[in-house]
Amino acid sequence: xxLWWAIAALCAGCYALKxxxxxxxxxxxxxxxxxxxxxxxxxxxxxxLIAVQVFTEEGALRFDPARTAGLGAAVxxxxxxxxxLVTLAAAAVVTAxxxxxxx
Amino acid sequence: MGVAVGLSGVAFGxxxxxxxxxxxxACVLSLLTFTGASQFALTGAVGAGxxxxxxxxxxxxxxxxxxxxxxxxxxxxxxxxxxxxxAAHGVIDESTAVTLAQPTPEAARTGxxxxxxxxxxxxxxxxxxxxxxxxALGDPGVFGLDVVGPAAFLAILWxxxxxxxxxxxxxxxxxxxxxxxxxxxxxxxxxxxxxxxVLVVMVR
Numbered sequence: 001x002x003l004w005w006a007i008a009a010l011c012a013g014c015y016a017l018k019x020x021x022x023x024x025x026x027x028x029x030x031x032x033x034x035x036x037x038x039x040x041x042x043x044x045x046x047x048x049l050i051a052v053q054v055f056t057e058e059g060a061l062r063f064d065p066a067r068t069a070g071l072g073a074a075v076x077x078x079x080x081x082x083x084x085l086v087t088l089a090a091a092a093v094v095t096a097x098x099x100x101x102x103x
Numbered sequence: 104m105g106v107a108v109g110l111s112g113v114a115f116g117x118x119x120x121x122x123x124x125x126x127x128x129a130c131v132l133s134l135l136t137f138t139g140a141s142q143f144a145l146t147g148a149v150g151a152g153x154x155x156x157x158x159x160x161x162x163x164x165x166x167x168x169x170x171x172x173x174x175x176x177x178x179x180x181x182x183x184x185x186x187x188x189x190a191a192h193g194v195i196d197e198s199t200a201v202t203l204a205q206p207t208p209e210a211a212r213t214g215x216x217x218x219x220x221x222x223x224x225x226x227x228x229x230x231x232x233x234x235x236x237x238x239a240l241g242d243p244g245v246f247g248l249d250v251v252g253p254a255a256f257l258a259i260l261w262x263x264x265x266x267x268x269x270x271x272x273x274x275x276x277x278x279x280x281x282x283x284x285x286x287x288x289x290x291x292x293x294x295x296x297x298x299x300x301v302l303v304v305m306v307r
Contacts, residue, residue, distance in 0.1 A: 006155040007128055010145055011135035013159070014166040018138075019191035021173015022182070028174060033305070038171040040301040043270050044277030045165055046140070046260045048297030050253045051278035053147050056285045070250035071257070078261045085110040091254035095247030 065102060070095030108139075108197060108222050109229045111255055115142055116233020118252045121244070122150030126234045133230035137223065138195050140259060141166040147252045148291045157291025164298055172199040179203075179211045193219030269304070276300040 028034060054067045073094035077087040112133070119129035124146060132142045141162040148158030173194045179202060182190045198218040205211040240246060263270050277297035284293035 002155060003124070003128065003149065006145065006149075006159045007132055007136075009159050010141065010162050010166075011131070013163045014136045014138050014141055014169070015192060017163070017166045018169045018173055018194040019188070021170035021175075021194060022177050022180070022187055022191050024170075024174055024177075026174070026178070035171065036305060037301065038168055040270075040273060040304060041298055042140070042165055042168055043260065043263055043273050044297045044300045045144070045161060045294060046256045047274035047277040048281035048294045049144055049147055049161075050256045050260075052281050052285065052290075052294055053151065053253045053256075054250070055282060056151065056290075058152055059290050060286055061282060066247070067250050067253075070247055071253055074250075074254040074257050078258060084255075084258050087258050088110065088114055088251050088254050091250045092247035095250040096245060097247075099244070099247065 066095045066099040069098045109225045111139055112226045112229025113233035113236070114251045114255055115139060115146070116230040116235070117237035117248045118143060118150075118233075118255075119146045119230075120234050120237035121248050122146040124149065126231070126238060129234040130227065130231055133227045136166075137192060137226065138166050138169055139226075140256070143252050143255060144294075148294070150249070150252075151290050153290030154292065157289060157295055161291060161294045161298075164295070168196075169194050172196070175199065176202055176215070179208055180215060181208075190215070190219075193223065195222075197222055273300060273304050276303070 050071070054064070054071050056062060057064070070091040074087050074091040077090040082090065115133065116129050119132065119142075120126070124132075129146075132145070136142050144162040144165050145158055148161060149155070173191065176194060176199060180190055193215065198215055201218045202211045202215040205214045237248065260274065264274060277300045280300050281293040281297040284296050288296070
């Protein structure tokens with residue numbers, strides 16, 4: 001039930017954020033602090049999410065060779081300008097293979 | 104673009120099930136949140152056994168960029184009343200990119216409507232497919248599906264990292280802050296703390 005509340009809050013909040021943009025006065029966008037903050041925040045958040053999901057487990061740092069190799073495969077795919085799907089598939093396949101062979 | 108969105112829909116459905124969400128929960132998120140990065144952020148934090156309040160706040164912060172998109176689109180779309188309430192739901196990365204790329208306001212409005220409608224349909228159908236697929240597969244870790252979320256984040260982030268050394272430093276700092284804070288704070292909070300790295304960059 002608690003998870004449903006988090007989902008409900010996220011649904012309502014995300015919609016409110018979208019609507020706020022369409023309904024807000026223009027000068028808000030033109031404020032340099034607002035636009036810079038909006039440009040930077042996703043970068044820091046996404047990088048943090050990647051790090052936490054790959055290198056931590058249950059609130060502790062943990063090096064998982066399979067996930068690390070999968071992320072490495074994604075980096076290689078992106079460097080080779082692979083399409084989105086190929087990048088995700090490469091990450092998943094490499095993770096699965098390393099996990100299989102390391103037991 | 105429809106193909107890319109469809110595939111990330113499958114990936115989201117699978118990631119949600121991996122994280123322990125039910126199929127209805129994954130589908131409600133896609134139907135009513137309809138902004139991929141926030142959805143991945145919530146399910147990722149839930150999967151890590153994170154604090155739900157921190158997880159929701161982190162996902163909301165990511166959703167904040169849609170507000171900026173809305174500000175840019177408002178002048179082009181010029182929607183009022185009930186149509187604005189409907190259009191708001193469609194303000195996401197992809198629809199904004201298509202709309203802003205159109206040469207005339209009429210083309211922009213058409214572009215927005217068609218992108219919103221087709222992506223909404225694709226995103227929700229593929230979420231359902233991914234969620235059912237992952238449920239049927241059993242342990243998703245065996246198939247490496249737990250790395251699909253981070254790989255998707257990296258793919259979203261990549262063009263910005265490639266474009267700017269400042270953003271690369273910010274990304275490294277954000278990741279480092281989150282990892283250093285992980286042993287000491289409830290799961291989900293370290294990611295929020297990483298947003299604090301932004302303030303350092305802005306003050307500088």
